[in-house]
Amino acid sequence: MTESATFKALVLTQDAGKTVAELKALTDADLPSEEVLVAVDYSSLNYKDGLAVTGRGKIVRRFPLVPGIDLAGTVLESATPAYRPGDRVVLTGWGVGEGYWGGYAQRARVKADWLVPLPDGLSSLQAMAIGTAGFTAMLCVLALEEAGLKPDAAKPVLVTGASGGVGSVAVALLARLGYRVTAVTGRPENEAYLRELGATEFVPRETMSQPCRPLEAQRWSGVVDAVGGRVLTRALAETDYSGAVAACGLAGGVDLPTTVMPFILRGVKLIGVDSVMCPAEPRRLAWARLARDLPATLLERMVQVVPLADVPHLAEAILVGQVRGRVVVNPNA
Numbered sequence: 001m002t003e004s005a006t007f008k009a010l011v012l013t014q015d016a017g018k019t020v021a022e023l024k025a026l027t028d029a030d031l032p033s034e035e036v037l038v039a040v041d042y043s044s045l046n047y048k049d050g051l052a053v054t055g056r057g058k059i060v061r062r063f064p065l066v067p068g069i070d071l072a073g074t075v076l077e078s079a080t081p082a083y084r085p086g087d088r089v090v091l092t093g094w095g096v097g098e099g100y101w102g103g104y105a106q107r108a109r110v111k112a113d114w115l116v117p118l119p120d121g122l123s124s125l126q127a128m129a130i131g132t133a134g135f136t137a138m139l140c141v142l143a144l145e146e147a148g149l150k151p152d153a154a155k156p157v158l159v160t161g162a163s164g165g166v167g168s169v170a171v172a173l174l175a176r177l178g179y180r181v182t183a184v185t186g187r188p189e190n191e192a193y194l195r196e197l198g199a200t201e202f203v204p205r206e207t208m209s210q211p212c213r214p215l216e217a218q219r220w221s222g223v224v225d226a227v228g229g230r231v232l233t234r235a236l237a238e239t240d241y242s243g244a245v246a247a248c249g250l251a252g253g254v255d256l257p258t259t260v261m262p263f264i265l266r267g268v269k270l271i272g273v274d275s276v277m278c279p280a281e282p283r284r285l286a287w288a289r290l291a292r293d294l295p296a297t298l299l300e301r302m303v304q305v306v307p308l309a310d311v312p313h314l315a316e317a318i319l320v321g322q323v324r325g326r327v328v329v330n331p332n333a
Contacts, residue, residue: 008331009105010308012053013064019055021067021312031109032101037077038089038110041124042305043068043103044131045314045327046165047251052097053315061099068329069096070131071103071110072124080112088118090287092132093276104308106331116283119291128328129303130290133165136275138286138293140166140224140246141173143271147244151178153221155240156201160184160208161226161249162194168325170224172197172298173290182220184208184231190324196301205231209252212237214261222246229253236262236270248273302326307333 006025013020028037051057052067060067075087083089094114096102101109118127149157157174161167162183174181175198183194186205194202208231216237223235223245229252232245236258239245247270262268278286302325306314310329317323 007106008308009066010053010068010311011064012060012067019053019060021053021315023309026105028107028109031107034109035079035112036075036083036089036110036115038071038073038091038108039076040071040073040103040106040108040331042072042128043329043331044070044128044133045311045318045323045329046070046132047249047318048132049097049311050315050318053312054319056319059098066101066103066105066108067097068103068105069093069098070128071096071108072118072127073108076107078112082112083115088124089115090118090124090127091115092135093278095276104311104329104331113280116280116287119287121291122287125305125328126296126299129299129326130169130294131165131326131328132275133326134169134290134294135283135286136248136273137166137169137173137224138290139273139275139278139282140170140248141177142282142286142289143246143273144222144224144244147222147269147271148242149222149244153179155219155221156180156182158182158184158203158220158223158235158238159199159226160223160231160235161251162199163187163190163324164226164251164321165326166226166248167224168194168197168302169294170226171199172295172302173293174224175199176293176295176298184227186321193301193324197298208234210234214259215265218266225249227252229255230257232256233258236268239266239268242267244269244271246271246273248275303328305330
């Protein structure tokens with residue numbers, strides 16, 4: 001593809017305060033001025049992408065903008081020795097797809113510091129099947145390990161929002177590592193899917209959403225929470241003595257109606273997990289662990305690949321919980 005050739009992109013603009021998503025033909029001259037030009041093989045669809053594309057959240061900070069908070073592909077040009085043409089790379093976070101042009105295009109120009117070399121053994125498709133959601137799930141697992149959680153714990157690990165992207169990968173990772181996993185889902189029809197990923201027990205989302213006392217029966221050795229709100233409140237109340245909760249989501253709300261009792265009477269640790277501004281070294285570690293610990297066969301079960309034109313419709317669907325597992329976006333289809 002030459003400098004003057006066009007490529008396909010999903011571009012967000014605003015019309016009378018309403019966000020409009022349109023497929024457009026762009027050239028390299030339309031891209032931001034950054035250090036590394038990447039031929040995008042795949043991107044992915046995350047909850048934050050749904051908010052950006054639909055305009056329902058204050059995610060996009062400037063217009064026009066190419067959304068897509070993830071991308072994986074091959075370096076075409078580089079103004080820095082850190083990367084050379086032909087290098088395979090992956091990008092998640094750093095405000096890409098929010099304040100900077102992102103992965104919903106056949107080409108992207110980005111800062112070198114935002115990139116991570118794609119680990120051996122992972123294809124671009126697999127990397128985007130993992131994406132921000134899977135990367136966040138791995139950070140949660142690492143946080144629980146650092147807090148002392150071990151696979152031989154007497155009680156299972158709870159995963160909330162288990163049918164979603166973060167939850168699906170967390171279930172698969174934890175089960176692969178030898179933990180007993182209990183999954184929380186609001187869709188009973190997904191239990192067979194979650195059992196394939198490694199969950200052995202299930203709790204309805206409605207149960208976890210009920211008001212609870214500051215301390216309830218101790219049921220979980222650890223928790224990966226992708227929901228927040230009342231679900232996180234109950235998870236904290238039910239976590240075992242000296243257990244840990246890794247919290248990374250807010251789909252269930254930003255309020256946390258709890259008390260200090262789980263923390264000072266049971267020594268429960270609440271660990272906030274951020275994947276957006278995560279430094280380079282933990283990023284590389286997380287991607288290396290994903291390449292090692294997440295079976296490709298399980299990854300295939302949780303992914304669907306869609307063309308760029310399907311993104312606006314699926315952006316609506318992911319916001320109302322109608323997307324299961326991971327959606328990979330192929331801008332070249």
